[in-house]
Amino acid sequence: MPGLIGFSNAAFSNFKINNILHQMQQTIAHRDFYCHDRLFIDEWVSGSRTHLNIFQAEAQPDTKAGYSIWLDGEFYHRENATFQEPKISDAEWFLSQYQNYQNFDFLKAIDGIYAAVLYDTHQQKLHLISDRYGLRRLYWTVYQNSLVWTSELKALLALPGYQPKIDRAAVEDFLGLRYIIGDRTWFEGVELLPAATVLTWDLQETSLSRKRYWWWDEITPVTGKIDEAEIVEELGRIFIEAVEKRIFQRERVGITLSGGLDSRAILAAMPNSNSTIEAVTYGQKNCDDLRIAKQAARLKKANFHPIEIDGENWLQSRVRTVWESDGSCSLIHMQFLSALKKIFDRNLFDINLHGAWGDGVNGGHFFDADALDYFVQRRLGLERFARSENHRQSVLARFGNYFEQIGSSAHILSVDNRMRSFTFKDIRIGLINGLESRTPFIDNQLQEFLYALPEAIVRNSNLYHQMLLDRFPEFYRTIPWQTTGEPIGEPSLVHQIGKLSQKAIEKLERTFQKAGISLPLAERRKKINPNKEFANPASWMRQEPARTLFEKLLNHPSALYPEYLDRKQVKQDWHEHLHGKNLADRLSLTITLELWLQQLFEKRYRTNFIE
Structure with a gap:
């Protein structure tokens, strides 16, 4: 998707940096109408941006007096600005605030969804910045003593010699909750930039620090x-x-x-x-x-x-x-x-x-901390996704540990x-x-x-x-x-x-479920009006074209998901689903994982629908 890519140059001095940066940019360019900013390359830093020409249409980086910024997203409110007729771009305003005050205190006054990368040549530092809620994604990693950032994980594949390693805990989270907990990603050693955070990389010392600029308290x-x-x-x-x-x-x-x-x-x-x-x-x-x-x-x-x-x-x-x-x-x-x-x-x-x-x-x-158990097990329906009791307990423990780390309510x-x-x-x-x-x-x-x-x-x-x-x-x-x-x-x-x-x-x-007895009365009530809900994936998965596609993926002898799941159990789930039991959510997570692994490691089905 459109976003930011770049790296500090330390690890890539023996390579053609412009080729690496161009390949990263192409990896996140999924449509012909995407707009690409120029490739910025100097002695220390390389970066660029891909965008839709809707928000921040001006060319980036915005550079002034030794400061450069790439900004993905937009602001709805910023101090001393009229947004119905903005006189300067969000990127230009951001840069002027940093230049004037030499700190990031002004970030608290921004209401917006954005990610930014600020390059300060005077202090020889790179700053990766997230919005208050961390909603405009920016991934980062330290690779061979260089800081790398990207709005899509797959852009890391363009780095010379980079071999992604799947984080098994992330797989557990995805299969147990539908998403990965916290700042973890599919790849070991790669993180999602936390909410309300400035992550700073010292280009000369090749050292990392981070600061949270806002918190709920x-x-x-x-x-x-x-x-x-x-x-x-x-x-x-x-x-x-x-x-x-x-x-x-x-x-x-x-x-x-x-x-x-x-x-x-x-x-x-x-x-x-x-x-x-x-x-x-x-x-x-x-x-x-x-x-x-x-x-x-x-x-x-x-x-x-x-x-x-x-x-x-x-x-x-x-x-x-x-x-x-x-x-x-x-x-x-x-x-x-x-x-x-x-x-x-x-x-x-x-x-x-x-x-x-x-x-x-x-x-x-849910505002109160006592709601954690309900939030995870009932609100998110963890029992419906867990493949085993060990899987369920592992995800719950990780969720609970994260809850303790942030030290705040279930709202946060x-x-x-x-x-x-x-x-x-x-x-x-x-x-x-x-x-x-x-x-x-x-x-x-x-x-x-x-x-x-x-x-x-x-x-x-x-x-x-x-x-x-x-x-x-x-x-x-x-x-x-x-x-x-x-x-x-x-x-x-x-x-x-x-x-x-x-x-x-x-x-x-x-x-009855606690006693090991299935009693799907609620499902039977729904069958009275099967079209009440806006979608019926359980039924659609049993029909063509989905049925053949899913069977090929699940039954293929070289399928990749058995590295993380019991193939016999998955096949049993599919059999039971075809015969009336609703396991659509659980099976879809498995099929999505299989597709992602094939696309990532075997370059199969990256763009086309599988016939």
């Missing part, structure tokens, strides 16, 4: 008597402002709209203008998402673009995307690809407003892990294919406001629903919520009984 907690009405009012104001400051003049901004609450809230908060809003929704025929999103779009007078996913078209482009996304996302969770084709075929918009992390506003991320745990590595997959997939995204819920002021509130208020008072009903009543009092099938607010007696019944069924299933 800097937020002052709200104390004293809480007026919920005032909180709801303030929450609404901050949210609307977060949406508005992500829509700039003369930009083509649209929205991917679901049947949930979050993207609908963004749609409702979008300012009315002369141009019509383009809204795209994907899902299987007659699903709740398509039906509900259409109602919301009509209310906003937006152009509605439905996209139907089915057993024949759902797999299109996903095999290729495993390679392009560094194997970071399971095949069955790449639904966003379906929206992209229509967005580009009809030339609808360049920037998508995405509802990522909206559930966090409603306490969905989920932002640092699930949101960064799993929830943000749509934004990365969009970026690969030429679509930039903005996420109003990941707004500094909004996050600080919520984190400052007492845990019980956020967890129990339903502030989010109150705010939605107060600010956008026409969007929520009559239009249903996809999760419940009813509008939010006071649920009907029938719904309350149904909800209690569902909880009782789930509790009964868990009791």
